[in-house]
Amino acid sequence: xxxxxxxxxxxxxxxxxxxxxxxxxxxxxxxxxxxxxxxxxxxxxxxxxxxxxxxxxxxxxxxxxxxxxxxxxxxxxxxxxxxxxxxxxxxxxxxxxxxxxxxxxxxxxxxxxxxxxxxxxxxxxxxxxxxxxxxxxxxxxxxxxxxxxxxxxxxxxxxxxxxxxxxxxxxxxxxxxxxxxxxxxxxxxxxxxxxxxxxxxxxxxxxxxxxxxxxxxxxxxxxxxxxxxxxxxxxxxxxxxxxxxxxxxxxxxxxxxxxxxxxxxxxxxxxxxxxxxxxxxxxxxxxxxxxxxxxxxxxxxxxxxxxxxxxxxxxxxxxxxxxxxxxxxxxxxxxxxxxxxxxxxxxxxxxxxxxxxxxxxxxxxxxxxxxxxxxxxxxxxxxxxxxxxxxxxxxxxxxx
Amino acid sequence: xxxxxxxxxxxxxxxxxxxxxxxxxxxxxxxxxxxxxxxxxxxxxxxxxxxxxxxxxxxxxxxxxxxxxxxxxxxxxxxxxxxxxxxxxxxxxxxxxxxxxxxxxxxxxxxxxxxxxxxxxxxxxxxxxxxxxxxxxxxxxxxxxxxxxxxxxxxxxxxxxxxxxxxxxxxxxxxxxxxxxxxxxxxxxxxxxxxxxxxxxxxxxxxxxxxxxxxxxxxxxxxxxxxxxxxxxxxxxxxxxxxxxxxxxxxxxxxxxxxxxxxxxxxxxxxxxxxxxxxxxxxxxxxxxxxxxxxxxxxxxxxxxxxxxxxxxxxxxxxxxxxxxxxxxxxxxxxxxxxxxxxxxxxxxxxxxxxxxxxxxxxxxxxxxxxxxxxxxxxxxxxxxxxxxxxxxxxxxxxxxxxxxxxxxxxxxxx
Numbered sequence: 001x002x003x004x005x006x007x008x009x010x011x012x013x014x015x016x017x018x019x020x021x022x023x024x025x026x027x028x029x030x031x032x033x034x035x036x037x038x039x040x041x042x043x044x045x046x047x048x049x050x051x052x053x054x055x056x057x058x059x060x061x062x063x064x065x066x067x068x069x070x071x072x073x074x075x076x077x078x079x080x081x082x083x084x085x086x087x088x089x090x091x092x093x094x095x096x097x098x099x100x101x102x103x104x105x106x107x108x109x110x111x112x113x114x115x116x117x118x119x120x121x122x123x124x125x126x127x128x129x130x131x132x133x134x135x136x137x138x139x140x141x142x143x144x145x146x147x148x149x150x151x152x153x154x155x156x157x158x159x160x161x162x163x164x165x166x167x168x169x170x171x172x173x174x175x176x177x178x179x180x181x182x183x184x185x186x187x188x189x190x191x192x193x194x195x196x197x198x199x200x201x202x203x204x205x206x207x208x209x210x211x212x213x214x215x216x217x218x219x220x221x222x223x224x225x226x227x228x229x230x231x232x233x234x235x236x237x238x239x240x241x242x243x244x245x246x247x248x249x250x251x252x253x254x255x256x257x258x259x260x261x262x263x264x265x266x267x268x269x270x271x272x273x274x275x276x277x278x279x280x281x282x283x284x285x286x287x288x289x290x291x292x293x294x295x296x297x298x299x300x301x302x303x304x305x306x307x308x309x310x311x312x313x314x315x316x317x318x319x320x321x322x323x324x325x326x327x328x329x330x331x332x333x334x335x336x337x338x339x340x341x342x343x344x345x346x347x348x349x350x351x352x353x354x355x356x357x358x359x360x361x362x363x364x365x366x367x368x369x370x371x372x373x374x375x376x377x378x379x380x381x382x383x384x385x386x387x388x389x390x391x392x393x394x395x396x397x398x399x400x
Numbered sequence: 401x402x403x404x405x406x407x408x409x410x411x412x413x414x415x416x417x418x419x420x421x422x423x424x425x426x427x428x429x430x431x432x433x434x435x436x437x438x439x440x441x442x443x444x445x446x447x448x449x450x451x452x453x454x455x456x457x458x459x460x461x462x463x464x465x466x467x468x469x470x471x472x473x474x475x476x477x478x479x480x481x482x483x484x485x486x487x488x489x490x491x492x493x494x495x496x497x498x499x500x501x502x503x504x505x506x507x508x509x510x511x512x513x514x515x516x517x518x519x520x521x522x523x524x525x526x527x528x529x530x531x532x533x534x535x536x537x538x539x540x541x542x543x544x545x546x547x548x549x550x551x552x553x554x555x556x557x558x559x560x561x562x563x564x565x566x567x568x569x570x571x572x573x574x575x576x577x578x579x580x581x582x583x584x585x586x587x588x589x590x591x592x593x594x595x596x597x598x599x600x601x602x603x604x605x606x607x608x609x610x611x612x613x614x615x616x617x618x619x620x621x622x623x624x625x626x627x628x629x630x631x632x633x634x635x636x637x638x639x640x641x642x643x644x645x646x647x648x649x650x651x652x653x654x655x656x657x658x659x660x661x662x663x664x665x666x667x668x669x670x671x672x673x674x675x676x677x678x679x680x681x682x683x684x685x686x687x688x689x690x691x692x693x694x695x696x697x698x699x700x701x702x703x704x705x706x707x708x709x710x711x712x713x714x715x716x717x718x719x720x721x722x723x724x725x726x727x728x729x730x731x732x733x734x735x736x737x738x739x740x741x742x743x744x745x746x747x748x749x750x751x752x753x754x755x756x757x758x759x760x761x762x763x764x765x766x767x768x769x770x771x772x773x774x775x776x777x778x779x780x781x782x783x784x785x786x787x788x789x790x791x792x793x794x795x796x797x798x799x800x801x802x803x804x805x806x807x808x809x810x811x812x813x814x815x
Contacts, residue, residue: 246421334776335759335776335778336776337775337776337778337779337782338775338776345420345422346418346420348421349420349421349422349782349786350782352421353421353781353782353785353786356421356785357718357721357781357782357785358717358721359716359717359718359720359721359722359781360718360778360781360782360785362717363716363717363718363759363777363778363781364778367759
């Protein structure tokens with residue numbers, strides 16, 4: 001499996017998803033060889049898992065500057081401060097990564113290859129070409145979604161499209177994404193399998209809300225995600241402005257880091273709500289969970305969101321959730337409110353209603369909490385295993 | 401002699417439009433969605449009338465003409481009749497034609513299809529009176545049999561109906577209440593002496609209302625002859641087979657292509673094929689038979705879901721808080737004397753509003769989702785809550801306006 005770094009080293013949902021899936025696969029007694037960019041030590045990665053006796057996770061690492069969600073521009077900035085071990089542009093580096101992957105594929109013994117997101121797709125294809133084993137690509141954020149309806153980086157798009165043609169199967173994390181892959185990438189529909197992300201069990205019971213909730217009249221709306229265009233943090237602030245005008249006890253938390261932060265701070269000041277909006281920066285672990293505990297409502301206003309794992313995490317922590325209809329999470333959450341990302345007034349209406357009515361908060365928290373309990377990584381892993389089994393042509397020990 | 405007694409419920413609520421927090425205090429047109437959604441009451445009424453009411457009425461009229469023995473009964477909510485008067489006079493006239501045959505009885509209920517009996521007895525009585533006046537005005541008849549919203553029944557309700565002068569009352573023929581006894585007889589509600597209870601034969605009723613188009617059901621496809629055989633099997637162990645169901649069964653819940661209209665068209669003929677079998681209206685059943693035992697229902701019994709209770713309407717906190725709060729506003733709303741406000745408040749008592757907020761997603765959940773014009777129960781709650789808040793503000797405003805007036809009046813008198 002070509003994946004990405006886990007919490008606490010992750011920079012977003014992709015790492016969380018890799019961790020959840022690998023752990024669940026191990027729990028299903030599957031042996032996983034996990035290949036990841038060298039940034040954290042192998043021991044550190046292994047330490048993230050509990051293993052049943054006899055189950056093996058082998059971690060291999062490749063020295064690279066690649067990281068999830070990296071764009072060509074980001075890479076150029078990053079490589080400038082390094083020596084010439086790494087390729088000069090991100091596409092060169094992806095090819096270098098693929099050559100290293102092909103070497104690993106020669107040395108290791110395995111039945112199937114599973115690669116997460118485009119930066120590792122070339123590695124997956126190289127491993128397939130070297131080993132002749134079937135390739136499953138797991139699409140988390142296609143370039144066309146990252147581009148927000150604007151122009152997707154054509155070079156990234158080409159890599160994705162080429163890899164999907166060469167792959168045996170493709171996993172999409174929502175029905176919505178499945179449609180995108182068929183429409184924009186011309187992928188043959190039968191090749192695509194939808195596996196919704198899971199969510200780890202709630203581990204927030206021991207945590208207390210932040211001090212801003214000490215006044216029982218205070219109501220808190222939470223945004224948590226990268227501060228980047230397609231996630232819609234600016235939409236959240238726009239709704240916040242409307243809510244703030246109606247509810248003097250409303251407070252807003254914007255959690256996450258990203259290139260939009262300066263703009264968002266300006267926006268809060270411009271709206272006259274700077275004293276009621278709290279920016280936390282990137283959060284993880286207990287800090288993140290305390291935010292869920294503090295919030296009366298979690299809002300995911302994404303313009304495009306293949307899945308949106310944080311919405312499930314929030315529901316799992318007992319926080320009522322509003323998701324945009326443009327998110328994959330809305331497919332699996334019947335007990336969340338959904339709203340079109342552009343309908344800011346409606347978003348504000350829903351936030352106000354949740355703030356005002358305890359029975360609504362309680363019913364949503366209880367029902368959605370029940371619902372996400374069955375959205376487990378175990379279920380996702382079982383679906384992956386079914387897909388593997390359908391494509392593994394011969395049992396492992398008879399291939400020789 | 402075995403009778404078949406048909407009662408058909410006709411009801412459409414005034415659904416609350418997407419009424420947002422910004423609308424509170426700004427506009428009070430809660431029921432006026434004019435979009436393509438299923439919250440557009442005019443659109444829904446016309447759709448259901450075209451798909452179900454009018455074609456089914458045409459068949460019933462034809463049956464009444466062809467079979468002098470044929471009988472049926474209807475219960476209309478006041479709010480559906482009001483909408484027909486407003487949006488679809490033609491359909492209302494086709495119902496009148498049926499009643500004019502003298503062989504179609506109309507039952508009594510609350511004007512607003514509410515659960516007021518369990519929350520505000522005086523308000524409940526006002527709505528029953530309002531309903532009776534409407535039925536007298538539109539159909540020229542006075543109902544003698546009472547049926548409560550969702551068939552919600554208790555001993556206390558039967559007791560009330562007896563004192564109010566009704567001859568009969570309808571209830572669910574639920575096994576847990578009847579035990580080994582059959583719903584095919586009349587029963588004496590506990591604590592009453594004169595009024596009789598007619599009990600729904602839920603198995604045979606649901607064969608038509610719920611299972612008719614279910615291809616996984618052993619009875620599918622159901623012919624009128626087969627169904628008549630099931631009815632005839634009660635010869636010797638009962639007096640009356642009470643088929644109670646929503647009228648929307650014919651054409652709306654069961655679509656035309658399921659064959660439901662053909663089934664209806666052939667049913668009387670098939671029933672009458674067996675000698676000693678006929679049709680009766682509820683009042684005729686009461687005149688023909690006597691009660692064979694006591695019917696004791698201390699807790700609320702309804703015709704809904706597997707629980708046969710009110711949990712589809714008041715099962716979660718949202719529902720309970722909404723229904724309690726609408727009744728809590730009663731005193732202030734009535735005191736305002738503002739008739740539009742009072743009427744809006746009453747339309748917000750219609751049971752459907754609370755049904756839309758139901759979060760039971762079990763085996764019954766699919767049924768709930770099918771009938772829910774809102775995306776989620778939470779959306780239903782939000783629009784309802786906002787509308788209720790506007791009602792509260794209007795009542796409050798009326799209260800503060802009327803005070804100086806009253807003060808002037810009192811001051812004037814004391815001078």
